[in-house]
Amino acid sequence: MTLAEDELYKHSDSVNEQLARYGVKFGIYKNGVFHEQLFPFDVIPRVIEHDEFAYLERGLKQRVKALNEFITDIYSDKKIIKDGVIAEEFVYSGSGWLIQCDGVKPPKGIYAHISGIDLVQGKDGSWYVLEDNLRIPSGASYPMTARYICRNSFPAVFERYHIENNRNYAELLSNTMEYVNTGGRSVILTPGRYNAAYFEHSYFAEQTEAPLVAGNDLIVENEHLFFIDYSGKKERVGTVYRRISDEYLDPVNFNRESLIGVPHIFDIYKKGNVALVNAPGNGVADDKGIYYFVPAMVKYYLGEEPILQNAPTYLPFYEKDMKYVLENFDRLVIKDVAEAGGYGVVFASKLTGEKKSEFIAMLKAEPRRFIAQEVIDFLDIDIYEDGKPVPRKADLRAFVLMAEEPIVWKSGLTRFSRRVDSFIVNSSQGGGFKDTWVMAE
Amino acid sequence: MSRLHYSYHMQLSFESPVKEHYFKLRCFPSSDERQKISGEHIKIFPAHFSNSERDSFGNMCIYGTALQTHSRFSVDVSGTAEINALFNVKADTNRIPVFKYETKLTTAGANIRAFHRTFPPLSYMTFYERAVFMMERLFEEFYYMPGKTGVFTTAEEAFSLGCGVCQDYAQILLTLCRIDRIPCRYVTGMIPGEGATHAWTEIYSPESSEWIAIDPTHNRKCDGTYIKISSGRDSQDCAINQGVFTGGGRQSQEIKVIVAEAF
Numbered sequence: 001m002t003l004a005e006d007e008l009y010k011h012s013d014s015v016n017e018q019l020a021r022y023g024v025k026f027g028i029y030k031n032g033v034f035h036e037q038l039f040p041f042d043v044i045p046r047v048i049e050h051d052e053f054a055y056l057e058r059g060l061k062q063r064v065k066a067l068n069e070f071i072t073d074i075y076s077d078k079k080i081i082k083d084g085v086i087a088e089e090f091v092y093s094g095s096g097w098l099i100q101c102d103g104v105k106p107p108k109g110i111y112a113h114i115s116g117i118d119l120v121q122g123k124d125g126s127w128y129v130l131e132d133n134l135r136i137p138s139g140a141s142y143p144m145t146a147r148y149i150c151r152n153s154f155p156a157v158f159e160r161y162h163i164e165n166n167r168n169y170a171e172l173l174s175n176t177m178e179y180v181n182t183g184g185r186s187v188i189l190t191p192g193r194y195n196a197a198y199f200e201h202s203y204f205a206e207q208t209e210a211p212l213v214a215g216n217d218l219i220v221e222n223e224h225l226f227f228i229d230y231s232g233k234k235e236r237v238g239t240v241y242r243r244i245s246d247e248y249l250d251p252v253n254f255n256r257e258s259l260i261g262v263p264h265i266f267d268i269y270k271k272g273n274v275a276l277v278n279a280p281g282n283g284v285a286d287d288k289g290i291y292y293f294v295p296a297m298v299k300y301y302l303g304e305e306p307i308l309q310n311a312p313t314y315l316p317f318y319e320k321d322m323k324y325v326l327e328n329f330d331r332l333v334i335k336d337v338a339e340a341g342g343y344g345v346v347f348a349s350k351l352t353g354e355k356k357s358e359f360i361a362m363l364k365a366e367p368r369r370f371i372a373q374e375v376i377d378f379l380d381i382d383i384y385e386d387g388k389p390v391p392r393k394a395d396l397r398a399f400v401l402m403a404e405e406p407i408v409w410k411s412g413l414t415r416f417s418r419r420v421d422s423f424i425v426n427s428s429q430g431g432g433f434k435d436t437w438v439m440a441e
Numbered sequence: 442m443s444r445l446h447y448s449y450h451m452q453l454s455f456e457s458p459v460k461e462h463y464f465k466l467r468c469f470p471s472s473d474e475r476q477k478i479s480g481e482h483i484k485i486f487p488a489h490f491s492n493s494e495r496d497s498f499g500n501m502c503i504y505g506t507a508l509q510t511h512s513r514f515s516v517d518v519s520g521t522a523e524i525n526a527l528f529n530v531k532a533d534t535n536r537i538p539v540f541k542y543e544t545k546l547t548t549a550g551a552n553i554r555a556f557h558r559t560f561p562p563l564s565y566m567t568f569y570e571r572a573v574f575m576m577e578r579l580f581e582e583f584y585y586m587p588g589k590t591g592v593f594t595t596a597e598e599a600f601s602l603g604c605g606v607c608q609d610y611a612q613i614l615l616t617l618c619r620i621d622r623i624p625c626r627y628v629t630g631m632i633p634g635e636g637a638t639h640a641w642t643e644i645y646s647p648e649s650s651e652w653i654a655i656d657p658t659h660n661r662k663c664d665g666t667y668i669k670i671s672s673g674r675d676s677q678d679c680a681i682n683q684g685v686f687t688g689g690g691r692q693s694q695e696i697k698v699i700v701a702e703a704f
Binding site: 081221264271 | 490541
């Protein structure tokens with residue numbers, strides 16, 4: 001398919017200008033100072049053909065189902081550990097495991113309501129999952145806004161191609177919130193405007209018509225949660241789509257220093273009186289160490305062959321893998337399991353001399369802390385820069401929303417690296433984004 | 442078998458009045474295989490709403506809210522405990538592995554590791570025997586001295602100081618056990634006399650699927666005078682009070698525990 005490139009290029013500046021005016025920004029902290037940055041948009045969309053997306057869709061649904069089964073099991077019977085499929089060290093000494101959630105059943109048994117699965121496509125065309133983001137994955141608001149502006153800027157292009165409409169994300173999100181609702185309103189809980197994704201929080205609130213609330217707008221009284229609006233009116237709340245991490249969610253149950261949380265929200269959640277989206281403790285499944293075991297989980301819980309593959313990964317924790325990692329050190333990428341956002345990623349080939357031996361010593365001393373992966377040569381996709389298309393590395397964050405069944409949003413956030421030869425696409429590292437077109441036929 | 446009467450009193454005093462006070466208390470002994478609680482009386486003041494729940498360790502918690510302005514907040518718990526020291530608490534084997542791994546407060550640093558290296562290897566000993574051996578060694582190495590350590594002092598920090606209180610003894614022993622991957626837990630409770638709460642440890646015995654209680658501060662097995670309040674991986678899990686409020690300035694806390702033989 002050839003795109004109407006010229007027509008797209010022509011609008012590059014004006015679309016970016018409108019995105020800026022809409023406030024499509026994200027915040028980052030550098031040396032303790034908060035900056036808000038525009039999220040650079042590239043007009044050339046990533047196009048995924050209908051059949052190819054159908055394949056991804058099947059694989060993503062399967063993967064999220066298995067992850068949800070895993071979290072359910074880990075906080076109840078722990079069969080997968082007893083059966084020796086997953087080493088218990090990766091569960092109990094990982095940062096995602098929350099003891100407070102042990103034995104707790106979330107409404108409708110859903111732990112992973114909104115998942116952001118990061119994929120890359122290799123040069124041979126095959127897709128690999130790089131990461132499962134289950135805690136508070138963000139990013140859907142960016143392609144939603146960009147699509148809206150692009151449709152207005154060059155409507156003819158959208159008439160010519162049959163592209164899946166991605167404006168239904170708000171509806172999917174509302175359904176997910178309503179499905180688990182325990183009675184009352186659904187609200188979106190934000191840590192405030194100094195959060196990296198504040199734009200997204202306010203945008204979702206606007207699109208789903210759920211009130212955007214801060215911790216002090218919510219109060220627990222007599223085992224139920226209430227929202228107090230600006231006029232003092234009190235209304236029962238049945239679902240909180242919380243964009244606050246587990247640690248800060250409730251100062252009497254987690255970090256007592258938290259000023260942005262809601263005291264006792266976790267106590268009533270345990271009793272089934274409010275749904276928390278996503279469920280606390282679900283980070284146990286998005287640990288980089290646990291990632292290694294996801295294909296095994298698919299087989300274990302669903303009795304199916306995994307449709308999507310992981311990037312080839314090694315756990316130095318296992319002797320056999322450690323041997324492989326040391327022998328092939330120079331061509332691997334090593335990731336610190338505790339880090340996120342593109343931090344703690346080391347391309348071993350870039351290490352030399354002392355740095356290298358220091359790193360290997362650390363790897364040997366704390367094998368549980370790292371995973372090693374083969375470097376996947378991603379397929380380059382074009383971005384428009386200085387008046388012409390140039391190839392850059394890109395990934396795809398696909399969103400899966402769980403209600404009665406998992407549903408894959410027919411779009412996604414395509415992030416790209418703006419630097420030649422860089423594999424790091426994270427927005428916190430200066431990357432940009434594209435719209436993702438899923439073809440309808 | 443012994444019969445003990447206990448009373449626990451805790452009062453928070455605020456320099457200037459506070460409001461919107463949310464609390465979660467974990468200071469209520471429950472019945473188990475070893476102890477039977479009767480005649481329990483609980484008073485929390487002020488409290489507009491309060492409810493109870495069991496946390497993930499099975500500890501009884503009361504949480505609630507004191508909305509209106511107050512300068513003092515107090516909790517009084519009393520009752521009778523019948524303790525049969527011949528019995529140990531049964532373990533939920535599904536939950537055992539959690540207690541094998543270090544927590545923030547029980548992470549071994551260089552000093553505890555070096556101390557642990559002076560011990561012979563684990564072989565030919567049960568978990569319980571090994572823990573008792575380490576308790577004895579710790580008792581020779583560490584001194585009881587109040588005021589040097591605080592609620593958030595880690596095992597490694599306390600061990601490096603060389604002295605501390607019951608919380609430190611217990612957490613250092615847990616850290617040592619966890620180096621050997623022996624499942625063990627922290628216990629908060631009360632012992633006869635007048636004073637504060639006490640802390641000790643429980644060691645998992647795979648032979649009987651039970652928790653065996655030992656007290657590293659006194660270097661002994663816990664007898665029928667130990668009333669258990671709560672258990673967890675470390676002192677944080679057993680926090681007696683976790684609360685937040687608006688206002689207040691400085692606050693002071695007064696705790697008084699009285700345990701005496703009941704006739």
